[in-house]
Amino acid sequence: MSDQQNAVELINLGKLFTGQKKEAWAVNQVNLQIKTGEFFSILGPSGCGKTTTLRMIAGFEQPTCGDILIEQTSIINKPPFHRPVNTVFQNYALFPHLNVWENIAFGLEMENLPKSTIQPRVNQALAQVQLSEMAKRYPRQLSGGQQQRVALARALVKQASVLLFDEPLGALDLKLRKEMQLELKHIQKRLGITFIYVTHDQEEALTMSDRIAVMYAGQVLQVGTPIEIYEEPQTKFVAEFIGETNFLMGRIVEQVNHHYKVLIDEKFPIIFDSQQDLPINQIVTLVIRPEKIDFAPNTNTNSDNILPGTIEEIVYIGTDTRYLIRLTASTRIILRQQNFRPNQVQKFTVNDPVNIHFPKDCIRAIAP
Numbered sequence: 001m002s003d004q005q006n007a008v009e010l011i012n013l014g015k016l017f018t019g020q021k022k023e024a025w026a027v028n029q030v031n032l033q034i035k036t037g038e039f040f041s042i043l044g045p046s047g048c049g050k051t052t053t054l055r056m057i058a059g060f061e062q063p064t065c066g067d068i069l070i071e072q073t074s075i076i077n078k079p080p081f082h083r084p085v086n087t088v089f090q091n092y093a094l095f096p097h098l099n100v101w102e103n104i105a106f107g108l109e110m111e112n113l114p115k116s117t118i119q120p121r122v123n124q125a126l127a128q129v130q131l132s133e134m135a136k137r138y139p140r141q142l143s144g145g146q147q148q149r150v151a152l153a154r155a156l157v158k159q160a161s162v163l164l165f166d167e168p169l170g171a172l173d174l175k176l177r178k179e180m181q182l183e184l185k186h187i188q189k190r191l192g193i194t195f196i197y198v199t200h201d202q203e204e205a206l207t208m209s210d211r212i213a214v215m216y217a218g219q220v221l222q223v224g225t226p227i228e229i230y231e232e233p234q235t236k237f238v239a240e241f242i243g244e245t246n247f248l249m250g251r252i253v254e255q256v257n258h259h260y261k262v263l264i265d266e267k268f269p270i271i272f273d274s275q276q277d278l279p280i281n282q283i284v285t286l287v288i289r290p291e292k293i294d295f296a297p298n299t300n301t302n303s304d305n306i307l308p309g310t311i312e313e314i315v316y317i318g319t320d321t322r323y324l325i326r327l328t329a330s331t332r333i334i335l336r337q338q339n340f341r342p343n344q345v346q347k348f349t350v351n352d353p354v355n356i357h358f359p360k361d362c363i364r365a366i367a368p
Contacts, residue, residue, distance in 0.1 A: 006069070007162055007194040008034040008057065013066035015052050026052045028218040030066070034196060039188050041197045041205040044215035045241070050198045053215070054164050057196065058087050070162060086160040090170045092151040094139040101126070101135040104154045125157040128191060144172050145180050152187070165197040169204070181207050202242050206230065214238050230289075236366055239287045246293075246333045248286040249368055252278050260365070262286060265328050271304045272363035284365040290322070290336040292362035296355040305358040309333070311348055323348070325356060 015027040027049040034040045042050040055061040057068055059080030067076050075083050094103050104125055108118045126132045129149040139147055148168060155163050169177045169184075185208045188195045199205055205212050206226040213223045214237075222234045233239035236247065250270065254261035260278060262270045270286060278284060296306045312332065313324035316339075323335045335356060348354065 005036055005072070006033045007036040007038070007071060008032070008196065009069040009072075010053070010057075011067040011069070013053065013056065013068065014064050015049070015056060015061060016064040025218045027056070027063075030215075030218075030220050032213055032220065032223065034194060035210075036071075036194055037192045039185065039195045039197065039208055039210045041199060041209040041212045042215060043199055043202065043205040043212050043241075045200055048215040049218040050200075050215050051166055054087075054166055054196065054198045057162075058085055058164055059083050084161045085164055086155040086158045086162075087164040087166065088151050088155050088168045090167045092139075092147050094147060094150055096139050099136050099138050100131060100142070100150050103139070103150055104157050107154065107158055121157050121159070125153040128156055129153045129187065143176075145176050145183075148172070148180055149183075152184070156191070156193075160193075162194045162196060165195060167199055168197075169199075177204075178207075184208065206242070214241065216241075232364060233287060234366065236285060236287075236368075239364075239366065244290050244334060244336070246286075246288045246290060248288065248331065248333070249283065250286060252280055252282050252284060255280060262365075265331055268307050268327065270358060270363065272358075272360045272365065274365050276365065278365065283368050285368045287364045287366055288333075288358060288362060290334040291320070291338070292359060293333070293335040294357045294359070295335070295337070296357040298355055303357070305360060306355050307358070308353065308355055311350055311352045311354060314348060314350060325354065 010030050010032040013027060013030045014025060017024050017026050030053060042053060044050045052061060056063050059078065063076065067074055070084055095106065098106065101122055105118050105122045108121060123132070126135055129152055131146065131149055131153065134142065134146065139150070142150065151168070169180050172180060181204055197208065209226055211223060211225055212229050213220050214229060215221065216237050222229060222238050229238065230242055233242065239245045248264050248270070250262035250264040252260055253263050255278065258273055258275055260272055260274060262272070262284060264270055272286065307327055309325040309327045311323055312326050315322040320336045320338045323337070324332055325335055326332050333356070
C-alpha cells in the first residue's frame with residue numbers, strides 16, 4: 001500500500017475549544033496519511049478527539065491550525081458541500097415518509113440534477129448495497145442492518161472519493177453489529193472507496209481496518225495494521241486499550257546483544273529479546289498477552305521463563321478459559337487457554353499450584 005497516493009492527509013491538525021474558564025485542545029497536532037482505497041479507522045475512548053477529527057475532515061468543524069488535503073488539494077477553506085467526502089452517522093437520519101429509493105435520491109434532487117442522471121445513480125447505489133428489491137419499502141419496514149445499508153447507499157450515490165463513518169454501527173445489537181462489520185468491509189473492498197471510520201470498539205477496528213490510528217487526549221499515539229497495533233504496542237495505553245494485557249514491571253539486570261534479563265519483584269527472572277537499547281538497572285514494563293502464556297509441566301522448572309504460581313480464579317468463556325494466577329502477594333497474571341476440545345481442556349481448580357511459561361518472543365518492553 002506504500003506506493004499508493006494519499007486520499008487524505010492531515011498536517012499538524014489542531015482544534016482548540018475555548019470555555020468560560022479554560023482552553024482545551026480536543027485535537028492536538030495530528031498528522032495522518034490515509035491511502036487511496038484504504039479502510040482506515042480512528043480508534044480511541046470517548047473524548048479523545050476522534051469525532052472532532054472526522055468533523056474537521058467533513059467540514060463541520062473549522063480547525064484552529066493545520067491543513068487537510070484530499071487528493072493533494074487543500075480543502076481547509078471549502079464548505080462541507082464542496083468537499084469530495086460524505087458522512088454516514090450512527091443515527092441513519094432516514095426520512096420516514098420517503099421510501100428507500102426516494103431517501104437515496106433526495107440529495108441528488110437537492111442539487112437539481114436531471115432525472116436522467118438521478119435514476120441510474122440511485123439504481124447503481126441500491127445494487128452496490130444489495131437492496132434493489134427493497135427500493136419501494138419504507139424505513140419502518142426495514143431491519144437495522146438494512147437501514148444502515150440505505151444510509152450507506154445515500155452516501156455512495158453522491159460519488160464522493162472518501163466516505164466518513166462516525167460510529168455507524170453503535171445502535172445495532174451485538175450479533176447484527178458483527179454481521180455489518182464484515183458486510184461493510186466487503187462493500188469497501190468491492191468498491192475500492194476510501195473509508196475513514198471512527199469507533200471506540202477495539203474489536204470492530206481490528207476486524208475491519210487495513211490500518212488503525214489510536215488516539216488519546218487529542219493525540220495520535222500509534223498508527224499501524226491491526227497486527228502491529230495488537231502485537232507491537234508502543235505505549236502502555238495502546239497495549240491496555242487494545243485487548244486484554246498483562247503488565248509486569250521489573251528491573252533489567254543483564255543485557256547481551258539485545259538479549260535481556262529482567263527481575264520481576266526482585267525475585268522472578270524473565271528473559272526476552274528486544275532491538276531497543278535498554279540500559280542495566282532501567283525499570284521497564286513487560287507487555288504479555290494472556291493467550292501467549294502457557295501452562296508448563298512441573299518437571300521443566302529449570303527452563304527459562306517458567307514461573308510458579310497459584311490459581312485464584314477460573315472463568316470458562318466458551319472459546320477459551322481465563323485463569324487468574326497469583327505469582328506473589330502483589331503480582332497476578334491472566335492466562336487464557338483455548339478450548340479446542342472438551343477432553344483437551346486443562347482440569348484445574350482454584351488454589352492449585354501451577355507453573356506457567358512466557359515465550360520470550362511474545363514479550364514486549366515499554367516504558368513504565
